[in-house]
Structures are given as C-alpha cells and as structure tokens.
Amino acid sequence: MNFSLTVGLPHYLLVGAMLFCFGLYGVFSKKNAIAVLMSLELMLNAVNINLIAFNRFLWNNPVEGTKHLLLNGHVSAIFVIVVAAAEVAVGLALVISIYRSRLSANVDELDWLKW
Amino acid sequence: MGDIASGLIFLVFALLTVFSAYLVVSSKNIVHSALFLALTFVGVAALYVLMNADFLAAVQLLVYGGAVAIMIVFGVMLTLRSGNAQNSNLDSRNALAGAIVSLLTFATLGLVVFTTEPWRKTVDLSATGTTTGDISWLMLTKYVVPFEVAAVLLLVAMVGAIILAKGVNDSK
Numbered sequence: 517m518n519f520s521l522t523v524g525l526p527h528y529l530l531v532g533a534m535l536f537c538f539g540l541y542g543v544f545s546k547k548n549a550i551a552v553l554m555s556l557e558l559m560l561n562a563v564n565i566n567l568i569a570f571n572r573f574l575w576n577n578p579v580e581g582t583k584h585l586l587l588n589g590h591v592s593a594i595f596v597i598v599v600a601a602a603e604v605a606v607g608l609a610l611v612i613s614i615y616r617s618r619l620s621a622n623v624d625e626l627d628w629l630k631w
Numbered sequence: 632m633g634d635i636a637s638g639l640i641f642l643v644f645a646l647l648t649v650f651s652a653y654l655v656v657s658s659k660n661i662v663h664s665a666l667f668l669a670l671t672f673v674g675v676a677a678l679y680v681l682m683n684a685d686f687l688a689a690v691q692l693l694v695y696g697g698a699v700a701i702m703i704v705f706g707v708m709l710t711l712r713s714g715n716a717q718n719s720n721l722d723s724r725n726a727l728a729g730a731i732v733s734l735l736t737f738a739t740l741g742l743v744v745f746t747t748e749p750w751r752k753t754v755d756l757s758a759t760g761t762t763t764g765d766i767s768w769l770m771l772t773k774y775v776v777p778f779e780v781a782a783v784l785l786l787v788a789m790v791g792a793i794i795l796a797k798g799v800n801d802s803k
Contacts, residue, residue, distance in 0.1 A: 522634050522638070523637060523638050523641040523681075524750075524751065524754075525750045525751070525754075526744050526745055526750060526751060527641065527645070528678065528682065529740075529744045529750070530741065530744055531645045531648060531649060531678065533737055533740035533741060533744065534649045534652070534737065535648065535649065535652050535671075535675075536736070536737075536740070537733040537734070537736050537737040537740070538649075538652045538653055538655070538656050538733070539652075539656075540729070540732065540733040540736055541656055541729050541730055541732075541733040542655065542656040543729075544725050544726075544728065544729025544732060544733070545656075545722045545723060545725055545726035545729035545730065546656070546720065546721075546722065546723065547720075547721050547722065547723045548661055548710075548719060548720050548721075549710075550661060550665075550703065550706050550707050550710060551656075551661055551664060551720050553703065553706070554655060554664060554665065554668050554703060555655070555656060557668065557695070557699060557703075558652055558655065558656075558668070558671065561671070561672065561675050561695070564675070564687075564691075565675060565678060565679075568679060568682050568684050568687060569682060571684075572682040572683060572684070573750075573754050574750075574754070576754065584764075584765045584768050584769070585760070585762065585765045587762055587765045587766050587769055588769065590684060590686070590687055590762060590766050590769075591766060591769050591770055591774050593684075593687055594687070594690065594766070594770075595777060595781055597690060597691070597694055597695070598781045598784065598785060599781075599784070600695075600699070601694055601698065601699065601785070601788075602784055602785055602787075602788030603788075604699050604702060604703070605702065605788050605789065605792040606788050606791050606792050606795065608702055608703070608705075608706040608792070608796075609791070609792040609793075609795035609796040610795055611706060611710060612706065612709050612710065612795075612796050613795050613796060613798075615709070615710045619712070620712075621710040623723070624723050624724075
C-alpha cells in the first residue's frame with residue numbers, strides 16, 4: 517500500500533465512504549424525522565462524489581470522433597440531484613403533515629401501521 | 632510542489648466535509664445539524680471544483696447549499712415544539728446497532744477501495760476544460776428521455792409537496 521502525495525481516486529472514494537457511513541448512522545439512529553432526511557441527503561452527496569470521482573479518474577477522455585468529454589458520471593450526478601430535491605420536498609411535506617396531525621416528528625412514534 | 636499544494640487543498644476540504652458531516656449526526660441541537668449540513672454541502676462543492684466539475688459545483692451550491700438547506704431549516708422551524716431546540720436531535724434506541732452497521736459498512740467499503748488495483752493507477756488528467764457544454768450536449772442527445780422524465784418528476788414532486796403540506800380541502 518503506497519500512499520503518495522498525489523490525490524487519486526481512492527482518496528475521493530474514501531471521503532465518499534465516510535459521508536455515506538455518517539448518513540447511514542444518522543438514518544438508523546435519529547429520532548427526529550427531519551434529521552433522518554438530512555442524513556439521507558448526506559448519503560446522496562456521497563454517491564455524487566463517487567460518480568464524479570470515477571468520471572474524473574477513469575473516464576477522463578473524449579468521446580471517439582468528437583471533442584466532447586465523456587461526462588456520463590456528471591449527467592448521472594445531475595439526475596441524482598434532481599431526485600434528491602424532489603425527495604426532500606415531498607419528505608418535508610410528509611413530515612409537516614404528520615406533525616400537524618400527531619404533534620410529533622419522532623419516527624419512533626410513527627407506529628400506526630402496527631397490527 | 633504542485634502535488635503537495637493540491638494535496639493540502641484536498642486535505643483541507645475533505646476534512647471540512649467529513650468533520651461537518653460528523654457534526655450533523657452527532658449534534659444534539661437540530662438547528663446546529665441543519666447549519667453543519669449546509670457546511671457539508673459547501674465542502675462537497677469544493678471537492679467538485681478540485682475534480683474539475685465546475686458545472687456540478689455551481690449546481691451543488693445553488694440546489695443543495697441554497698434550496699435544500701433553506702428547506703431543511705424551514706422544516707426544522709415548523710416542527711420544533713415550543714421553540715425549544717435543546718436536545719431536539721437525540722438518538723433513538725437503535726443508535727448502537729446503527730453505529731455498528733455503519734462502521735462495518737465503512738470497513739467493507741474501505742477494504743474494497745484500497746484493494747482494487749485498477750483504481751490506484753496514475754491516470755492522465757491532461758484533458759481539462761469546462762464541462763457545461765459537454766454536459767448539455769450529452770443531455771440533449773443521449774440522455775434526452777431521462778432529461779424529460781426528470782422534468783416531469785420535478786413537476787409531480789412540486790404538486791405532491793403542495794398537496795401534502797397544504798391539504799386538498801383547504802385549497803378550494
């Protein structure tokens with residue numbers, strides 16, 4: 517294992533893995549539904565870092581026949597951002613709606629699907 | 632010298648991102664969590680700049696650092712009971728299990744990252760330049776159908792969020 521000073525793909529992937537695992541911990545362990553949404557955003561950001569890092573370090577070449585760079589990872593990251601924006605809007609609307617009827621945003625108390 | 636400088640810049644922003652992400656999940660006050668979340672988004676945008684993704688960095692700052700952070704803060708304010716933010720972001724009884732699971736996930740991911748040989752080769756990073764034109768070229772040729780689907784998804788999500796938060800009967 518040689519750690520050179522040059523920043524490469526593994527360093528970015530490691531940052532992404534750390535963000536993802538903090539997000540995973542938050543999703544599992546938080547009581548407040550808004551905090552769960554925030555942790556989800558952390559996980560989506562980690563995925564975006566990975567997509568762009570792979571695009572930068574493995575696919576950094578033009579499409580053959582053109583001078584356009586091959587940026588599939590960037591386009592995927594944009595779609596992830598679109599879905600994340602939609603998800604956080606609907607999620608917050610759900611939390612606000614639940615809070616209005618139950619006066620609580622605690623995910624441990626959202627148990628009225630219990631049989 | 633250039634390697635050391637870019638390595639130091641990467642280290643600063645990576646530490647900023649990871650440390651503020653840690654504070655998001657460890658802070659007891661959910662308002663602090665929301666603010667550190669915005670800081671994490673800014674750090675990620677800086678990492679995008681270091682990866683030569685200028686358009687993505689701008690989108691990250693606008694959408695995440697602007698819109699999503701503000702929306703989260705609004706959600707926090709609308710669901711905070713009696714205005715008391717102390718101890719508003721506590722751990723549930725699953726905290727230990729969550730910590731174990733995420734630590735094991737991190738160990739697995741780290742193992743994969745540092746043992747996959749093709750990912751560690753030095754690559755030619757000479758093909759640089761702005762990415763905006765190439766992203767738009769790709770979006771309007773190869774990915775034009777997903778692009779339209781994403782537009783419809785945003786519209787549906789907006790209508791759904793308004794209906795969910797406002798209620799159907801109130802709007803008549």
